[in-house]
Amino acid sequence: TMIMVDGTASHAIPPLLYGQMFEDINHSGDGGIYAELLQNRAFQQVTPNTTAALYAWSAINGARINVIADPSPISSALPNSLQLIIPQGTSGQVGFGNEGYYGIQVNSEWTYNASFYYKFSAASAFDGAATVTLQSMGEAYATASVPISGSQTAWKQVAVSLTPTSSPASTANNFTVTFDGSNAAGQTIDFAMFSLFPPTFKDRENGLRIDLATTLSEMKPSFFRLPGGNNLGQTWATRWQWNVTVGPLINRPGRMGDWGYVNTDGLGLLEYMYLCEDMEIEPIMAVWAGYSLNDESLPEDELATYIQAAIDQINFVIGDPATNEYAALRASLGHPDPFRLTYVEIGNEDFFGSESYIYRWKDFAGILRAAFPHLRFIATTYPFNPILNPAPELYDNHVYSTPDYFVENAFYYDAYERNGTYYFQGEYAAISTNAADVFGSLGRLMYPTVQSSVGEAAYMIGFERNADIVFATSYAPLLMNVANYQWSPNLVAFDASRVYPSTSYYAQQLFSTHRGTEYLPSTLPTYNGTLYWSVTRNTTLRTVYIKVVNYDAAPASMTFALPFEVASAGLVTVITGSADTSNSPTTPDAVVPTTFKMTFAQTFNYTAPAYSVSALTAYLV
Ligand SMILES: O=S(=O)(O)O[C@H]1C[C@H](O)[C@@H](O)[C@@H]1CO
Numbered sequence: 001t002m003i004m005v006d007g008t009a010s011h012a013i014p015p016l017l018y019g020q021m022f023e024d025i026n027h028s029g030d031g032g033i034y035a036e037l038l039q040n041r042a043f044q045q046v047t048p049n050t051t052a053a054l055y056a057w058s059a060i061n062g063a064r065i066n067v068i069a070d071p072s073p074i075s076s077a078l079p080n081s082l083q084l085i086i087p088q089g090t091s092g093q094v095g096f097g098n099e100g101y102y103g104i105q106v107n108s109e110w111t112y113n114a115s116f117y118y119k120f121s122a123a124s125a126f127d128g129a130a131t132v133t134l135q136s137m138g139e140a141y142a143t144a145s146v147p148i149s150g151s152q153t154a155w156k157q158v159a160v161s162l163t164p165t166s167s168p169a170s171t172a173n174n175f176t177v178t179f180d181g182s183n184a185a186g187q188t189i190d191f192a193m194f195s196l197f198p199p200t201f202k203d204r205e206n207g208l209r210i211d212l213a214t215t216l217s218e219m220k221p222s223f224f225r226l227p228g229g230n231n232l233g234q235t236w237a238t239r240w241q242w243n244v245t246v247g248p249l250i251n252r253p254g255r256m257g258d259w260g261y262v263n264t265d266g267l268g269l270l271e272y273m274y275l276c277e278d279m280e281i282e283p284i285m286a287v288w289a290g291y292s293l294n295d296e297s298l299p300e301d302e303l304a305t306y307i308q309a310a311i312d313q314i315n316f317v318i319g320d321p322a323t324n325e326y327a328a329l330r331a332s333l334g335h336p337d338p339f340r341l342t343y344v345e346i347g348n349e350d351f352f353g354s355e356s357y358i359y360r361w362k363d364f365a366g367i368l369r370a371a372f373p374h375l376r377f378i379a380t381t382y383p384f385n386p387i388l389n390p391a392p393e394l395y396d397n398h399v400y401s402t403p404d405y406f407v408e409n410a411f412y413y414d415a416y417e418r419n420g421t422y423y424f425q426g427e428y429a430a431i432s433t434n435a436a437d438v439f440g441s442l443g444r445l446m447y448p449t450v451q452s453s454v455g456e457a458a459y460m461i462g463f464e465r466n467a468d469i470v471f472a473t474s475y476a477p478l479l480m481n482v483a484n485y486q487w488s489p490n491l492v493a494f495d496a497s498r499v500y501p502s503t504s505y506y507a508q509q510l511f512s513t514h515r516g517t518e519y520l521p522s523t524l525p526t527y528n529g530t531l532y533w534s535v536t537r538n539t540t541l542r543t544v545y546i547k548v549v550n551y552d553a554a555p556a557s558m559t560f561a562l563p564f565e566v567a568s569a570g571l572v573t574v575i576t577g578s579a580d581t582s583n584s585p586t587t588p589d590a591v592v593p594t595t596f597k598m599t600f601a602q603t604f605n606y607t608a609p610a611y612s613v614s615a616l617t618a619y620l621v
Pocket residue numbers: 023228229230231348349398400427476477487
């Protein structure tokens with residue numbers, strides 16, 4: 001294949017072309033990137049006096065534990081507490097433990113911060129101590145003692161640091177709080193708001209798990225879509241409410257997320273903004289827009305409260321503390337300066353509720369555009385279907401399908417009308433090999449495969465060729481706790497101690513780290529073929545990037561004819577492997593990018609391996 005490259009750029013590569021879509025699905029947040037190690041730490045959204053309320057907690061050595069609706073709760077947001085009764089006649093260490101989110105990594109290089117609140121519902125003469133440990137099967141890796149006084153009838157927070165003496169390979173460890181049964185016999189003690197944190201990304205308080213945040217950061221994304229796809233809330237009752245996700249953790253009630261588990265909202269709006277700030281990326285932030293399942297959306301005359309909530313949410317992020325109370329709240333929480341924000345999404349996948357979106361978009365976009373004229377608002381129905389007023393400048397397209405679909409549709413955006421509308425490919429992934437049952441189980445992928453990642457890459461070549469109208473793209477979903485997930489495949493899998501970047505993660509990383517600032521037209525790939533390429537240039541770095549995608553089972557020989565000179569010394573980074581290969585916990589590095597030196601000339605040859613994604617880097621002379 002002979003490819004002629006044009007030296008005149010046709011369009012810029014927009015700054016946000018590659019980024020990340022986040023929502024708390026598959027324990028992406030709680031039990032994932034949010035670094036809290038204890039599951040069900042505050043008994044949020046559980047029914048007292050049930051076994052389920054004790055999820056992840058267990059009694060030790062004869063203790064009796066129960067989640068109660070506390071008559072004097074730690075806060076109105078956290079009505080439940082854990083009541084411990086130490087029966088008469090017990091001896092040894094008696095108390096309770098937490099198993100974490102399917103394990104707890106114990107690392108002797110880390111100092112852990114543990115804390116909890118306690119009170120005695122009735123004053124007692126008890127004057128002793130709680131032993132706090134990180135342990136497995138009775139072997140304590142870290143131990144600390146906390147004075148506990150029976151005179152403490154009001155809630156009191158206690159904190160200890162734990163430094164393990166070894167790093168067990170297994171993550172089957174527990175956080176425990178116990179008492180010496182002999183001298184604590186007969187005591188009843190209430191507990192609330194437990195927390196156990198390891199060191200965090202950029203040392204941020206209430207922050208992020210370092211290995212996961214680092215992996216995401218190393219993909220060099222430019223944006224972070226939050227707080228969700230579906231987890232924005234598909235019903236009024238379960239909607240995400242920004243204002244109850246900020247401030248002290250004991251004031252955050254949490255909510256039942258859209259994926260079947262309680263969201264603590266410890267990863268709240270301010271934490272999301274710090275994530276963006278610490279990863280030097282900008283948010284694409286959604287506001288809940290009155291959508292309900294089965295199109296039982298809020299009627300137009302009930303929207304005002306939620307439009308105001310959206311205004312307040314935006315002001316919390318970018319408002320002036322001198323003039324806006326929610327911006328002042330941000331300042332009081334330690335961040336007086338506004339955060340970066342350009343893009344605000346109105347709802348999520350409102351094509352499921354497009355009839356009501358006609359008025360919901362009209363009112364949300366109309367009022368928010370007037371309130372924030374410099375922000376850009378994204379519609380989430382199908383483009384121009386239905387027709388919306390005011391006309392959206394931006395649409396968020398989502399597509400999940402087979403690897404073949406992405407190859408067959410590599411020219412999807414070439415056919416789009418250029419009419420001043422720009423597109424966010426906010427969610428896409430090859431999720432199944434079975435076109436007849438994409439969302440079902442037949443052919444569904446557990447992890448991305450070389451074939452699915454190469455298929456996606458063909459589609460991504462189309463993003464660059466059409467970056468005059470495609471301004472942002474992100475694979476979805478981003479994260480998956482392999483111990484408890486609701487959706488597969490995902491970009492990055494993880495367990496309690498390890499991160500497993502997928503073949504699609506490496507493809508995303510390859511495109512994102514070889515972006516260029518402008519697109520150079522070239523001979524068009526064959527429509528519905530197996531070989532795709534794009535040429536971009538970074539005028540500042542004086543580099544030329546050529547991405548090549550070969551979806552064929554055979555290598556592809558190519559000749560590129562450049563209209564300018566390049567240095568002979570260049571590089572090529574390749575991702576390749578057999579079609580069905582995945583990176584997984586059992587084969588974490590089955591496919592990783594490899595980089596080679598490559599000799600360039602104004603006309604040069606390149607052979608793309610079978611099933612491969614390549615990024616060639618040449619240097620202008
Ligand atoms: O069942 S779907 O609608 O396909 O769910 C998808 C679309 C939604 O925005 C996101 O939350 C979810 C997984 O990424």
